[in-house]
Amino acid sequence: MKKARWLMPFGFVMLTLLLCAGIALAFVSGLERLEPSWIFNLGADIVGIFICAVLYYGCMMGRDGEEETTLLFVSLLSTNGFLLFLDECAWLVQGVPGLRIWNITVNALFYAGGIVLLYQFWRYIRYALALDDKRARLSSLILQAALIPTILLCFVNFFYPLYFSVDAAGVYRREAYYPLDYAYALLSVIILLIAMFRSDAPKRQKVVVVSFVALPILNAVLTYSAFGISTQYVATLISIVLIYCVLFSDRSKSLAATQTELRTATQIQEAMLPNVFPPYPERSEFDLYASMDPAREVGGDFYDFFLVDDDHLCMVMADVSGKGVPAALFMMASKIILANNAKMGKSPAQILTDTNASICANNREEMFVTVWLGILEISTGRLTAANAGHEYPALRRADGAFELFKDKHGLVIGAMDFAKYKEYEIQLCPGDKLFVYTDGVPEATDAQTELFGTERMLAALNEAPDGTPEEILKTVRRAVDGFVQGAVQFDDLTMLCLEYKGSKQR
Secondary structure (H helix, E strand, C coil): CHHHCCHHHHHHHHHHHHHHHHHHHHHHCCHHHCCHHHHHHHHHHHHHHHHHHHHHHHHHHCCCCCCHHHHHHHHHHHHHHHHHHHHHHHHHHCCCHHHHHHHHHHHHHHHHHHHHHHHHHHHHHHHHCCCCCHHHHHHHHHHHHHHHHHHHHHHHHHCCCCCEEECCCCCEEECCCHHHHHHHHHHHHHHHHHHHHCCCCCHHHHHHHHHHHHHHHHHHHHCCCCCCCCCHHHHHHHHHHHHHHHHHHHHHHHHHHHHHHHHHHHHHHHHHCCCCCCCCCCCCCEEEEEEEECCCCCCCEEEEEEEEECCEEEEEEEEECCCHHHHHHHHHHHHHHHHHHHCCCCCHHHHHHHHHHHHHCCCCCCCCEEEEEEEEECCCCEEEEEEECCCCCEEECCCCCCEECCCCCCCCECCCCCCCCCEEEEECCCCCEEEEECCCCCCCECCCCCECHHHHHHHHHCCCCCCCHHHHHHHHHHHHHHHHCCCCCCCCEEEEEEEECCCCCC
16 A cells, blocks of 8 residues: 555545536536535535545545555545545536436446445455455455446446436436446445454444444435435445544554553663663773664664673674564564673674574564674774674774775574674774664665765764764764755664774783
């Protein structure tokens, strides 16, 4: 459904144009020739289109405008609004001999549109109530198989008066096979009831759907023999809106509970990351600062640093596949396994190799994590590092500028249990700085979907390269914010900067 996001404004524009066209047609068509009941139908249709447009706009501007339930709901509104417009047109061309072909066309589209609306309603209810068992999937296949033949039958009326006819005087009449038009509706209702009552959806939602589905059915029964009244799609609109309101209310309550859980998860995640700076105020050999800004309430990126012993500082920068709670859980497990292996005194390559073996041993969800891990020997400035599919670090010598250090990459952690990793060394001198980050920094995107990019990141790093690690990270964050200018953040932004100042022994 994400591919349909661009259709949201189009649907609203369509409903607005239909509303304007409906009002204009009503005024120029000569209302004095219409019966009072027909004028009532026109007014009901125009009000219905207006309601569809207002509700559509509200959904389009809401925070959940890209959720699948909302997209399915606005598709219902669009189709219902179009059917209301067709109903209005049908009354306006009624009894006009010169518009006989238009009369047939409008009514054929009207009948076919009703079938499309029923199928869309089934899709909406199926998704809203999470009807996804074998029975629900079979029901969808049945309705799909019957959809096209039933629609084609509506257009048979161009050649043979199956459901309706329009005589030479332009007068519409129902024909003997008119009740067959309700066959697809009956099939849809039966399938909906069977699939719904056999599902695990809450009983309250099932009862609500049935009660509101009864509204258009009752309208159809009451107006079946009353040709002058045609309010079936006004009744359908009321039913759709009432069902949406009840399901949205239930979803809001569930969302509130989920948000509470997410806030708790966020607090737990933040507590697991080192967040007291400066972290080692008694150590003058280095300065260190790190930050993480998740794209959602909880993220999959993480950083870590800790002293393995008095002379070795371990630093980790990692990015878990995916987002949200699953990525956060995988992140916490990965962080613990990496730290446990590092504190055993292993080399960076061995830490990644053993961590990969542990994660692959029980990775049913097939998630993975990219990792850069380095161990700094504080007394000498020697940094030993290994890279498991992560971004290149950026290095600045004391008398130079930040540049990418294109290290050797191994496989991501969690991909293959037999993966081995190689390590490399960098000799840091007093004044040198190291910057590691996740791909959320170079891949930050503005409203035109342009990436921030590595070049802009390096330019931001070199704006004030003599600043402290904290100042450097804040400069990069300001540059990213200035570039995206309020566009939605789709990935976590995680950064760490180390400045090596030299050992006391040197």
